[in-house]
Amino acid sequence: MTIQQLLKEAEEKLKESCERPRFEAELLLSHHLEEDRTYLHAFDNHEVKEAEAFRVLVERRAKHEPYEYIVGEASFYDIELKVEAGVLIPRPETEILIDLVAEIIDKKNLRNIAEIGVGSGAISVVLARKFPKLTIIATDICDAPIKVAQLNLEKYKVDNRVHIRKSSILDEVNEAVELVVSNPPYIANDFKLEKNVGEYEPKEALFGGRVGDELLKQIVLDVKAKDIKYLACEMGYDQKEPMTQFFNDIGVKYYKFYKDLAGFDRGFVVEF
Numbered sequence: 329m330t331i332q333q334l335l336k337e338a339e340e341k342l343k344e345s346c347e348r349p350r351f352e353a354e355l356l357l358s359h360h361l362e363e364d365r366t367y368l369h370a371f372d373n374h375e376v377k378e379a380e381a382f383r384v385l386v387e388r389r390a391k392h393e394p395y396e397y398i399v400g401e402a403s404f405y406d407i408e409l410k411v412e413a414g415v416l417i418p419r420p421e422t423e424i425l426i427d428l429v430a431e432i433i434d435k436k437n438l439r440n441i442a443e444i445g446v447g448s449g450a451i452s453v454v455l456a457r458k459f460p461k462l463t464i465i466a467t468d469i470c471d472a473p474i475k476v477a478q479l480n481l482e483k484y485k486v487d488n489r490v491h492i493r494k495s496s497i498l499d500e501v502n503e504a505v506e507l508v509v510s511n512p513p514y515i516a517n518d519f520k521l522e523k524n525v526g527e528y529e530p531k532e533a534l535f536g537g538r539v540g541d542e543l544l545k546q547i548v549l550d551v552k553a554k555d556i557k558y559l560a561c562e563m564g565y566d567q568k569e570p571m572t573q574f575f576n577d578i579g580v581k582y583y584k585f586y587k588d589l590a591g592f593d594r595g596f597v598v599e600f
């Protein structure tokens with residue numbers, strides 16, 4: 329079968345599951361052939377070798393498996409991160425959290441920080457690359473992210489400054505750190521997610537408890553108890569009100585919420 333024929337067949341198969349079936353078919357075929365998309369257009373009458381293996385990829389995408397898990401990689405900020413089942417695919421909105429944290433690190437000349445819930449390593453790798461003198465301790469409770477994050481640290485040669493530790497929140501972190509950053513699970517346990525997320529991404533990375541903000545609140549309490557000055561967290565679009573109430577209840581001196589690019593409340597920065 330030629331490139332053109334195979335793309336047409338794949339586009340048809342992806343119609344139900346993808347908003348842009350032709351584009352996704354091209355992405356998958358580029359990945360399969362290890363060529364960029366311009367090649368597909370320039371040589372659309374070329375025969376495709378191992379078409380069956382390509383059809384397997386299309387089949388997986390047709391069942392709503394995220395593209396990033398199929399190709400094993402996700403673009404984030406200015407890097408390409410390895411991802412696999414069991415590891416959250418980093419989201420573009422988390423880039424805003426990184427920029428806010430980078431501003432504080434820069435202004436206050438911070439050297440030692442921690443991340444809670446390292447996942448693929450997205451936040452820690454980007455921050456370590458931005459600040460060559462920064463040291464980060466990054467925790468997670470699950471084995472898959474710990475393994476994959478370590479590979480990403482090595483890929484970007486920041487494994488000498490980012491240290492991953494299996495720990496819930498900061499339970500196993502006793503070193504002095506000046507700031508904590510986290511994109512924790514913050515969705516309510518019974519929230520109905522889209523198929524590509526709910527059926528494929530890890531529950532431990534998504535659900536924060538019955539209400540959703542339980543882990544967020546615990547993080548605030550733990551950071552406060554450890555006398556760490558700054559905390560920056562991503563949160564759900566509907567959590568500004570309960571978090572404001574919580575900050576006031578526990579006497580947080582300074583807090584500021586931020587929005588994502590779609591205009592939704594998306595997180596906060598706290599100074600204790």
Ligand SMILES: C[S@@+](CC[C@H](N)C(=O)[O-])C[C@H]1O[C@@H](n2cnc3c(N)ncnc32)[C@H](O)[C@@H]1O
Nearest residue numbers: 416418445446447468469470496497511532533
């Ligand atoms: C939403 S993902 C964020 C991953 C990555 N930081 C990112 O922004 O793409 C949350 C991560 O927190 C981890 N996690 C869940 N509960 C945790 C806990 N109690 N302590 C530390 N990590 C936790 C999950 O395993 C998951 O990797």
